[in-house]
Amino acid sequence: xxxxxxxxxxxxxxxxxxxxxxxxxxxxxxxxxxxxxxxxxxxxxxxxxxxxxxxxxxxxxxxxxxxxxxxxxxxxxxxxxxxxxxxxxxxxxxxxxxxxxxxxxxxxxxxxxxxxxxxxxxxxxxxxxxxxxxxxxxxxxxxxxxxxxxxxxxxxxxxxxxxxxxxxxxxxxxxxxxxxxxxxxxxxxxxxxxxxxxxxxxxxxxxxxxxxxxxxxxxxxxxxxxxxxxxxxxxxxxxxxxxxxxxxxxxxxxxxxxxxxxxxxxxxxxxxxxxxxxxxxxxxxxxxxxxxxxxxxxxxxxxxxxxxxxxxxxxxxxxxxxxxxxxxxxxxxxxxxxxxxxxxxxxxxxxxxxxxxxxxxxxxxxxxxxxxxxxxxxxxxxxxxxxxxxxxxxxxxxxxxxxxxxxxxxxxxxxxxxxxx
Ligand SMILES: *[C@@H]1O[C@H](CO)[C@@H](O)[C@H](O)[C@H]1NC(C)=O
Ligand SMILES: *[C@@H]1O[C@H](CO)[C@@H](O)[C@H](O)[C@H]1NC(C)=O
Ligand SMILES: *[C@@H]1O[C@H](CO)[C@@H](O)[C@H](O)[C@H]1NC(C)=O
Ligand SMILES: *[C@@H]1O[C@H](CO)[C@@H](O)[C@H](O)[C@H]1NC(C)=O
Numbered sequence: 103x104x105x106x107x108x109x110x111x112x113x114x115x116x117x118x119x120x121x122x123x124x125x126x127x128x129x130x131x132x133x134x135x136x137x138x139x140x141x142x143x144x145x146x147x148x149x150x151x152x153x154x155x156x157x158x159x160x161x162x163x164x165x166x167x168x169x170x171x172x173x174x175x176x177x178x179x180x181x182x183x184x185x186x187x188x189x190x191x192x193x194x195x196x197x198x199x200x201x202x203x204x205x206x207x208x209x210x211x212x213x214x215x216x217x218x219x220x221x222x223x224x225x226x227x228x229x230x231x232x233x234x235x236x237x238x239x240x241x242x243x244x245x246x247x248x249x250x251x252x253x254x255x256x257x258x259x260x261x262x263x264x265x266x267x268x269x270x271x272x273x274x275x276x277x278x279x280x281x282x283x284x285x286x287x288x289x290x291x292x293x294x295x296x297x298x299x300x301x302x303x304x305x306x307x308x309x310x311x312x313x314x315x316x317x318x319x320x321x322x323x324x325x326x327x328x329x330x331x332x333x334x335x336x337x338x339x340x341x342x343x344x345x346x347x348x349x350x351x352x353x354x355x356x357x358x359x360x361x362x363x364x365x366x367x368x369x370x371x372x373x374x375x376x377x378x379x380x381x382x383x384x385x386x387x388x389x390x391x392x393x394x395x396x397x398x399x400x401x402x403x404x405x406x407x408x409x410x411x412x413x414x415x416x417x418x419x420x421x422x423x424x425x426x427x428x429x430x431x432x433x434x435x436x437x438x439x440x441x442x443x444x445x446x447x448x449x450x451x452x453x454x455x456x457x458x459x460x461x462x463x464x465x466x467x468x469x470x471x472x473x474x475x476x477x478x479x480x481x482x483x484x485x486x487x488x489x490x491x492x493x494x495x496x497x498x499x500x501x502x503x504x505x506x507x508x509x510x511x512x513x514x515x516x517x518x519x520x521x522x523x
Contacts, residue, residue, distance in 0.1 A: 139236065139334040144229075145378065147370060148188070148245060148278065148345040151400035153412020154367055160410060162360045163367055167375025171394060180461070183398045186418050188247045188277055189213040189501075191397045192340070196228045196265070199330070206248075208501025210423055214249045214260075216276050216296060216509045220250015220500040221260025229268030233336040241269035241330075243322045244340035247277045249294075250435070251488060251508045258303040267338070270302045271322030274310070274342060275510075283347040284311055287348070294518040295509050306514040308520045312349035315342055320373050324380050331384045339377070343370040346407045358508040363407060413466045 153159055157169035184194030190201035190212065199206050204226060211462035214221055222228075230240040242262050251258025262270045275298060280288060282297035297309035321340055343350075344366035350357075351369060351394055358364025374394060381387040400409030402417040437456035455473040458480075473480065 103385075105472060107495075113283055118333050121427055137240070141330075141333045141386060142233070142238075142334075142336045143390060144195075144338050144391045145374060145377070145392065145394045146192070146244075146340045147343060147394070147396040148341055149398070149401050149409060149419070150344050150360060150370075150396035151409030151411045152396075153410040154344070154400070155371070159412055159467070160360075161365050164358055164360075166368055166371030167378065168367075168371040168394060171374060171392070175392075180465075181395070181428050183396075186294075186398045187212050187421060188245075188397055189374065192247055193222050193226075193371075195397070195464065196222070196338075197226045197229070198229070199226065200494075204494045205497030205500040207428070211501040213277070214247060214501065215502050216298075217506045218501060219247070219252050219505050219508055223250070223497075223500070224260075224264055228265045230262075230336060230338070233334075234266050234268070237334065239269070239330050239333075239335045240267050241271070241326045241335065242267045242272040242273070242338040242340070243319045243326075244338075244410055245277055245342055246340065248273045250275045250510060255508050255510055261300070261303055263303055269326055270300075271326070272306070272315070272318045273300050274298070274301055274315070275456040276347040278312075278342045278347070280347045282309060282312060283349070284309065285347075285349070287347070294511075298510050298512075299340050305510055306522045307522060308512045308518055310349075312342070314353050315349070316369050316373055317351055323377055327377070327380050327384065327386075331364055333389060339373075341348060341370055341373065343367070343373075344409060346401065348406050361406065363409065415467055456483070 111243070139347065144317040154163065155168055156163050156165040157172045168179055183191050185191040185201050190204075190206045192200050193199075193204050193206040197204060204223060205220075206222065211218070230242070234240055246262055248265075251257050252259035256346075258264070259274060262273065276296060279296065281291050281293040284292045292309035292312075294309045298305050299307040299310035299315075319339065319341070323337065324337070326337060344363055346364050348362040350362070350365045354365045354369040354372070356365065357368045360367075378387065380393070381390050399411055399414070402408050402411070408417070437453045438451070457467075457470040458476050459467045459470060461467075511518040
């Protein structure tokens with residue numbers, strides 16, 4: 103098939119009907135809704151690569167609960183993310199729609215920034231809203247990255263409470279980055295204009311202290327599961343791990359032979375394991391679908407701070423090359439290869455005829471087949487693309503509307519520094 107013009111996707115695992123080991127336990131009375139309304143927990147890793155965990159082949163990463171989940175569950179080894187950066191990938195995940203249809207794209211930026219007035223359009227139906235209509239209780243915690251304010255710096259217009267989430271615990275509405283590091287490793291960090299910890303719609307810490315975030319998120323999650331154990335519930339846990347700058351709590355610092363990145367994976371894995379253990383203890387594991395995946399590929403430009411794509415080529419498209427790698431307006435009808443080995447105009451190579459690979463025999467896309475033998479295939483792919491184009495309505499880009507007055511500030515008199523534990 104054709105080479106995609108951005109390189110991404112990563113890892114999806116699922117536990118379906120995770121087996122309880124305690125055969126000696128008294129059998130639980132099945133819930134009325136058991137067969138048709140499972141609880142759903144969606145756990146999203148941030149910038150994690152396909153090759154980042156032991157059970158996906160990483161040579162030095164410690165084996166952990168996420169690997170146990172992979173071995174007991176179903177592994178989806180050929181799933182594709184809708185985009186190579188956070189906001190569009192998450193927008194697509196929550197709505198099931200392509201980012202260009204949502205307007206979650208831009209000429210100047212590719213992710214929502216705290217000084218944009220836009221976010222995931224409230225007119226879109228999220229998975230949380232859809233499940234609420236089916237009587238699910240919904241909740242989320244962690245990284246949002248789909249917009250904050252619209253008209254004032256406190257209106258929280260785009261926050262998850264306005265997108266169908268009943269419970270919203272501790273969230274990071276913007277995202278993680280080096281500018282939020284608070285360990286003293288970098289100059290001028292943490293930057294209070296980028297690093298906010300909210301609880302529901304209110305800032306509770308600005309800039310946030312990163313080290314205990316994962317414990318905080320897991321605490322919220324366990325509480326939510328206990329409160330809603332009678333189900334059905336939908337819960338979205340968007341982790342900060344293993345996005346740079348690779349903070350971890352004291353318990354996991356130095357836990358990995360692989361270094362700080364490995365510590366991150368170990369903490370992430372612990373979080374997944376804690377959630378599954380809680381489900382087992384409440385005896386609802388068999389009524390709960392747990393999905394673990396990454397938002398897209400690893401950020402290889404960060405070198406040792408980045409994940410591992412495993413056998414796959416390339417990674418998360420670096421934002422600084424975005425204009426080069428993704429020509430404005432997402433042109434189509436051509437075949438592009440975003441080859442990041444050359445940083446510059448050569449970054450994008452157009453292929454006509456397209457490169458054709460046998461993904462079963464050659465998942466690494468190393469051996470293009472002779473296109474002259476695939477006329478019928480090329481024609482049918484071309485028809486699919488034309489049909490798609492004909493039905494595609496591109497929403498105007500939302501990421502180009504800046505207003506610095508929208509940057510959240512918990513308290514003007516303290517220069518936006520707050521810590522309300
Ligand atoms: C949701 O709850 C309402 C009110 O109890 C009920 O009428 C409806 O059938 C429920 N829907 C589903 C999908 O269970
Ligand atoms: C993180 O948690 C540890 C253990 O509970 C605590 O000692 C430490 O003060 C916390 N750090 C921050 C910044 O809250
Ligand atoms: C999480 O909950 C545990 C147990 O209640 C508590 O000891 C710990 O301090 C909490 N951690 C954070 C970061 O709130
Ligand atoms: C802002 O900070 C000042 C100084 O610490 C404090 O007196 C005031 O109560 C704070 N305002 C709010 C709304 O928290």
